[in-house]
Amino acid sequence: MARITRHPDHLKPRAPETQSSFSFASRTLESGRGAPYPSAVAMAPLHFGKNSLMNESSQTSAPLGQPGAAPLNSGPLDADPQNAGLQNAGAVPGGVRLRANKLGVVAIAFFAIAAAAPMAAVVGASPVIFSASGPGTPVIYVIAALLVALFSVGYLRMSQHITNAGGFVAYIAKGLGNKWATGGAGIAILTYLSLQIGLWSQFGVFAQQLIESLTGLGLPVYFWIVVVMAITTVLTMKGVDASLKVLGVLILGETLVVAALVISLVAQKGLGIFTLAGFTGESIFGPGLGISLLFAFACFTSFEATVVFAEEAKEPRRTIPRAAYLVIAFIGVFYMVSTWAISGAVGIDGIQAVATENPSGMIFELAESSAGAWLSIAMQVLVVTSFIAMLLGLSNMFSRYLFALGRAGALPAKLSSVSATGAPSFAGLVNSLAVLAVISAFLLAGADPIATVFAWFVALGTAGFISILLLTSAAVLVYFARSGTRDNLWVTVIAPALSFLAFVVVGYLTLENYDVLLGGAGGVARWLxxxxxxxxxxxxxxxNQKPAINYAAEIL
Known part of the structure; x- marks a missing residue:
C-alpha cells in the first residue's frame, strides 16, 4: 500500500461540495488605408510633468457515496482511450489541493478585474481605439464584452463539471482529451509568461518616470521592476488573503478616480456629452474596426481568472458563473461609460484627431482642464498602481496555473507544493524568477524596455490568448456533443458554435494586424x-509520451 502522508487540515482530501492590457501611449503608424493608428504596444513612455504626472465533479448535486451521485469520472472524457489515466482519479496526485471555501463572488472578481487593469486600459488602450474608431469607441467595448459573454454561455455551463485551478487547460482536457490539453498548456504557459514579461517591462518605465517627476530620484527601470516584483511575489506566496487586501484598495482607487473624471466632465460640459450622435455605422464598422476590436478584446484577457480560482471558491458551481458575469459587466460598463464621457467632452468630431496627435497625454490633459492638476496627478499615480494590481493579479493567477499543471503531471510535481496557508508558494516563486530572468537578459543586452520587450512579448501573449480561446471553444462544443447534453440548444450548441466562429475572426484580425501590435517592428519579432x-x-x-497526465482529477 502507498504510504499515507499527513497534511494540514485545510490540505486534507475532502468530500466534494454539493453543486450549488494593456496600458499604452503610442507612436503613430500608418494603416493599410492610410489612416494613422497609434500602436498599442509600441508605447512611448507616459510624460510626467511637474503638474501632471480542473477537477471533474459528480454530475448531480448529491455528494459521492450517497444516492443519486454520479460516478466520479462519468461522461465523454472516460470514453477516450487517451484519458485512461483519469479512471483512477479518485484523488488529486499527492492529495494536495489549494485552500477550499475561501473566496466569494466579489473576491474572485477582484482578482480578474485587477488583472484587467481598467484604469491603465482607459488611459492607454482607449486612445488607440479612439484613433481608429473615433466616437464609436464605446460601442467597440460593448461588442468586445458581448463576445466574451457569448463565449461564457457554454463555458460556464461546462464549469458545472470542472473545479480546477488549471483554467482553460482543464476544459480542453475535458472536451478534447489529455493530448490536446497538454498542447494547450504549452500555449498557456507561453501566453501568460509573455504577457507578464512585457507588462513588467512597461511598468518599470512608468514607475521610473513617475518617481523621478515627483521626487527627482532617477533610479533605473530595472530597480523598480525588481523591488515591486519582490513585493508581489511575497504577497502571492502568502496566499489570497494578503493579496485581496492590497487589490481591494488599489481597485477602489482606480474606480474612484475614473468616476471623478466622468463626474468632472459632466459638471463642466453637462449630460449632453453622453450623445448617441457618434454611434454611426461608419465610426463603428469602418476601416478601423479590426484593430479597435482587437485592442478592446485584449482588455478582457484576465477573464480566465474567474475559473482559475475555482478550487478556492465557496460553492464554486454558483460562485464562478456569478463572478464571471460580474467581471464582464463591470469591465464592459467601466470602459463604455468612461470612453463615452471622454468622447463627448472632447467632441465627437475631434476625438479621433486628438487621440492620434497626443495618445499619451490626452486623458491627463482632459483631467487637468476639467478638475485641475490634482486629478491629473492622481491619475498618473493610479496608472502605476493599476499596473501593480494587474501584475499582482496575474502572478496569483498564473501561479495557480503552474500549480495545477504540476499536480497533473504535465510539469514537475514540485510546482504543486502549497504553503501552510494553502497558497501555491513554489509556483509563485518560479513564475517570478522566470519572468525576471527573461527581462534581465533583454535589458542587459541593451533592448528597449518599451519598443522591444513590451511590444514583442505583449503581442505574442495576445496571439497566444486568442489561440487558447479557440481551443477552449472547440472543447466546449465537443464536450456537449459527446455527452449528448441538449437540454438547452442555445447554451450547448448555438452560443459555443458562434463563439468559436467569432474567435476565428479575432484570430484572423490578430494575424492581419500583427505588425500594428508590434509597433511596426515586424522582422524578427514576427518570427516569435x-x-x-x-x-x-x-x-x-x-x-502522448506521458498518458498518466491527469488534468481532471476529482478532489475528494
Whole structure:
C-alpha cells in the first residue's frame, strides 16, 4: 500500500461540495488605408510633468457515496482511450489541493478585474481605439464584452463539471482529451509568461518616470521592476488573503478616480456629452474596426481568472458563473461609460484627431482642464498602481496555473507544493524568477524596455490568448456533443458554435494586424509567432509520451 502522508487540515482530501492590457501611449503608424493608428504596444513612455504626472465533479448535486451521485469520472472524457489515466482519479496526485471555501463572488472578481487593469486600459488602450474608431469607441467595448459573454454561455455551463485551478487547460482536457490539453498548456504557459514579461517591462518605465517627476530620484527601470516584483511575489506566496487586501484598495482607487473624471466632465460640459450622435455605422464598422476590436478584446484577457480560482471558491458551481458575469459587466460598463464621457467632452468630431496627435497625454490633459492638476496627478499615480494590481493579479493567477499543471503531471510535481496557508508558494516563486530572468537578459543586452520587450512579448501573449480561446471553444462544443447534453440548444450548441466562429475572426484580425501590435517592428519579432505552434506541437508529443497526465482529477 502507498504510504499515507499527513497534511494540514485545510490540505486534507475532502468530500466534494454539493453543486450549488494593456496600458499604452503610442507612436503613430500608418494603416493599410492610410489612416494613422497609434500602436498599442509600441508605447512611448507616459510624460510626467511637474503638474501632471480542473477537477471533474459528480454530475448531480448529491455528494459521492450517497444516492443519486454520479460516478466520479462519468461522461465523454472516460470514453477516450487517451484519458485512461483519469479512471483512477479518485484523488488529486499527492492529495494536495489549494485552500477550499475561501473566496466569494466579489473576491474572485477582484482578482480578474485587477488583472484587467481598467484604469491603465482607459488611459492607454482607449486612445488607440479612439484613433481608429473615433466616437464609436464605446460601442467597440460593448461588442468586445458581448463576445466574451457569448463565449461564457457554454463555458460556464461546462464549469458545472470542472473545479480546477488549471483554467482553460482543464476544459480542453475535458472536451478534447489529455493530448490536446497538454498542447494547450504549452500555449498557456507561453501566453501568460509573455504577457507578464512585457507588462513588467512597461511598468518599470512608468514607475521610473513617475518617481523621478515627483521626487527627482532617477533610479533605473530595472530597480523598480525588481523591488515591486519582490513585493508581489511575497504577497502571492502568502496566499489570497494578503493579496485581496492590497487589490481591494488599489481597485477602489482606480474606480474612484475614473468616476471623478466622468463626474468632472459632466459638471463642466453637462449630460449632453453622453450623445448617441457618434454611434454611426461608419465610426463603428469602418476601416478601423479590426484593430479597435482587437485592442478592446485584449482588455478582457484576465477573464480566465474567474475559473482559475475555482478550487478556492465557496460553492464554486454558483460562485464562478456569478463572478464571471460580474467581471464582464463591470469591465464592459467601466470602459463604455468612461470612453463615452471622454468622447463627448472632447467632441465627437475631434476625438479621433486628438487621440492620434497626443495618445499619451490626452486623458491627463482632459483631467487637468476639467478638475485641475490634482486629478491629473492622481491619475498618473493610479496608472502605476493599476499596473501593480494587474501584475499582482496575474502572478496569483498564473501561479495557480503552474500549480495545477504540476499536480497533473504535465510539469514537475514540485510546482504543486502549497504553503501552510494553502497558497501555491513554489509556483509563485518560479513564475517570478522566470519572468525576471527573461527581462534581465533583454535589458542587459541593451533592448528597449518599451519598443522591444513590451511590444514583442505583449503581442505574442495576445496571439497566444486568442489561440487558447479557440481551443477552449472547440472543447466546449465537443464536450456537449459527446455527452449528448441538449437540454438547452442555445447554451450547448448555438452560443459555443458562434463563439468559436467569432474567435476565428479575432484570430484572423490578430494575424492581419500583427505588425500594428508590434509597433511596426515586424522582422524578427514576427518570427516569435512560430513559438505558438511549436510549443503546441511539443505539448502534443508530451501528452502522448506521458498518458498518466491527469488534468481532471476529482478532489475528494
Amino acid at each position: 509567432l512560430l513559438g505558438i505552434p511549436l510549443i503546441f506541437l511539443a505539448g502534443l508529443i508530451r501528452g
